[in-house]
Amino acid sequence: MPASKKSSLVNSQKKLGIIAGGGELPYRLVNACRENGQPYFIVAFEGQTDPTILPGSDYMITRLGAAGRILNTLKAHGIEDLVIIGSIRRPSLPELRPDMRTFRFFTKLGLRAMGDDSLLSALRRELEDEGFVIRGIQDYVPDLLAMEGDYSRVRPKKGDWQDIDRGIEVSQALGGLDVGQSVIVQEGLVLGVEAAEGTDALISRCGGYKRKGRGGVLVKTCKPQQDQDLDLPTVGIRTLRMCQKAGLNGLVIHANRSILINPQEVAEYANRNKMFVVGVDIDNYKPKS
Amino acid sequence: MPASKKSSLVNSQKKLGIIAGGGELPYRLVNACRENGQPYFIVAFEGQTDPTILPGSDYMITRLGAAGRILNTLKAHGIEDLVIIGSIRRPSLPELRPDMRTFRFFTKLGLRAMGDDSLLSALRRELEDEGFVIRGIQDYVPDLLAMEGDYSRVRPKKGDWQDIDRGIEVSQALGGLDVGQSVIVQEGLVLGVEAAEGTDALISRCGGYKRKGRGGVLVKTCKPQQDQDLDLPTVGIRTLRMCQKAGLNGLVIHANRSILINPQEVAEYANRNKMFVVGVDIDNYKPKS
Missing domain, CATH: 3.40.140.80 (LpxI C-terminal catalytic domain)
Structure with missing residues (x-):
């Protein structure tokens, strides 16, 4: 295998927001941040994120539908860069309990559901409108x-x-x-x-x-x-x-x-x-x- | 529903060859032939064709791999028009027991298997090369x-x-x-x-x-x-x-x-x-x- 190129983003002193779903990838990102001295903050979801990645990290645990609280917390921590990584099980409606911010997002999308790509690109636009910059996990863990x-x-x-x-x-x-x-x-x-x-x-x-x-x-x-x-x-x-x-x-x-x-x-x-x-x-x- | 157009082919006095797989469609075709006085001959396959369509009809029962025998029988009956209808379960190799004619067909196709359409169009070409005319069941039972x-x-x-x-x-x-x-x-x-x-x-x-x-x-x-x-x-x-x-x-x-x-x-x-x-x-x- 070729030697992995280290991304210029690694070791940025700006705090990275990690919106963490399930599976192993959030763990890999958290580890890479620790090894490279990259400051970070985890948004973990009840019943989705593996809680073993949390000890020793700054984090919040919340539900998927709490978009308002999530955005406010990220801003309060001065976070601009975001990585959204890991799998999300489709939540039931009671599990989602959307707050007003989440509700407005889905209302804007229209009631018509869409393919995964359209949903994700809508989410990306929404976060960029709020001033965040979306990064890929490969910018921080290039050998993935x-x-x-x-x-x-x-x-x-x-x-x-x-x-x-x-x-x-x-x-x-x-x-x-x-x-x-x-x-x-x-x-x-x-x-x-x-x-x-x-x-x-x-x-x-x-x-x-x-x-x-x-x-x-x-x-x-x-x-x-x-x-x-x-x-x-x-x-x-x-x-x-x-x-x-x-x-x-x-x-x-x-x-x-x-x-x-x-x-x-x-x-x-x-x-x-x-x-x-x-x-x-x-x-x-x-x-x- | 609109009145069904009767095809001009129905009531042809030329004997129709019916290569009959499983399911209900061969039965529908046989019935339409009987009702319309259309002479026909059934090629039925062991373990595939529903045998209840056979009594009262001219037919042969054979295995899928007997292409040589099938072609010779159809020609001996003076058949030119063919309808191939009904489902065919994919046979195991012993069930198929290809004769030389069948074997040559698959050898010509190449060992590389293909999508259903390519296989069917190869079969059609092969039968047309032998002088047969391939018809659709809808030519005989248009209200299908x-x-x-x-x-x-x-x-x-x-x-x-x-x-x-x-x-x-x-x-x-x-x-x-x-x-x-x-x-x-x-x-x-x-x-x-x-x-x-x-x-x-x-x-x-x-x-x-x-x-x-x-x-x-x-x-x-x-x-x-x-x-x-x-x-x-x-x-x-x-x-x-x-x-x-x-x-x-x-x-x-x-x-x-x-x-x-x-x-x-x-x-x-x-x-x-x-x-x-x-x-x-x-x-x-x-x-x-």
């Missing part, structure tokens, strides 16, 4: 970004590249429609396509549609219009384990536009299970088959 | 074709049309990529997209991703490049029952380019359950929302 090339010793064979070509074509077309990021292809046939169910559910159901024999690939790419700071595609060891269980040959991720958590662990797992993991520069891709 | 307009008393409301517009956009884009025909949309969000799993599996899994409250629509359209004779999208009462169970508001089908089985029964079921069923002229469609 997937690189181009082979992570595994196993490399895709000719038949795999046919599946990869088809997967890239379909996942980018789907992404352009703001439907989903991931596609599973076996022997040229699209077994499944991700929409609201998420990548994990896609992989498990496609195991059942797979034809006999080893084969098939998961291709997960960043949507062309996807916000690079708010919502990069994320892959980790769990994704690869599920691919193994579904009998897939390997995994293709979007180099420079997706996050690979714990690449070392992913590479070792792939080698042990004779699978490939490849970062592909989708934006400059020419079909290989 | 879905018409434009409302089948149900309930009509889509404004919010439904937003989902329908999005569903048409996504299903036609997916179809253009030869991925699948069907899409489920709720409040603008694409809940799921069909690939290898088929429409029934799509509907059942999307029930689980649906947000609370009644809403959502299934849009099933014909792929732009889909063979009009070999493989029209097909919808029947079972599809609508599944939509009801998944809590959807209704169902949109592709007018003039899909098959609706038993429209009367479908309309009654929709009325009883306050759902809409609409045939939309997708090829000349302008978004309504």
Whole structure:
């Protein structure tokens, strides 16, 4: 792997606001801030954020619908830069209990719900209107970004590249429609396509549609219009384990536009299970088959 | 519903070859032939074709891989026109036991498997090279074709049309990529997209991703490049029952380019359950929302 470029933003003495959802990524960001002496403040959500990231940090715990309180607290701490990171389970309405600020946001959006991208870009605009600057986690933890090339010793064979070509074509077309990021292809046939169910559910159901024999690939790419700071595609060891269980040959991720958590662990797992993991520069891709 | 146009092909004295898969459609075709005095010969497949359509008909029962025997029998009966209709479960290799003719067909196709459309168009070319003329079931049973307009008393409301517009956009884009025909949309969000799993599996899994409250629509359209004779999208009462169970508001089908089985029964079921069923002229469609 290439030496990671340290971003110029790291070690900024401006306090960073971390709006932290669930999963491992907020933890990685908090750790990077600590190691680099970057001051930060965590906004944690009840029932969503892993509370073990909080001890030793400045933080508030709140509910998702408390936009007014969150914005006021961030401003009171003099925060300008914000990273919004981690997964958010869709809350029930009582869990959300929107305050006036949150309510106005959703009213402005219109009652018509939208794809994830539209919601996120509306959120971004709203925060920028309040004077905040939205940053990506990769600005603070640059080695999270997937690189181009082979992570595994196993490399895709000719038949795999046919599946990869088809997967890239379909996942980018789907992404352009703001439907989903991931596609599973076996022997040229699209077994499944991700929409609201998420990548994990896609992989498990496609195991059942797979034809006999080893084969098939998961291709997960960043949507062309996807916000690079708010919502990069994320892959980790769990994704690869599920691919193994579904009998897939390997995994293709979007180099420079997706996050690979714990690449070392992913590479070792792939080698042990004779699978490939490849970062592909989708934006400059020419079909290989 | 408009009076059905009887096709000029019906009552042809040329014997029609019916290559019959499973499900109800072969039965409908056989019935129409009987009623219209159209001579016919059935090719039925072991474990696939419903045997109750055979008594009183001329037929052969064979396995899927017996292409040579099938072609020779059809020619021996002086058959030129062929309708290939009904569903075929993907056979296991021992079930297929390809003869030389079948084997040569798949060898010519290349070892690389393809989307359904490519396979079907290869099959069509192969049969046409042998001198056969491929016809659609709608040429013999024209009232199977879905018409434009409302089948149900309930009509889509404004919010439904937003989902329908999005569903048409996504299903036609997916179809253009030869991925699948069907899409489920709720409040603008694409809940799921069909690939290898088929429409029934799509509907059942999307029930689980649906947000609370009644809403959502299934849009099933014909792929732009889909063979009009070999493989029209097909919808029947079972599809609508599944939509009801998944809590959807209704169902949109592709007018003039899909098959609706038993429209009367479908309309009654929709009325009883306050759902809409609409045939939309997708090829000349302008978004309504």
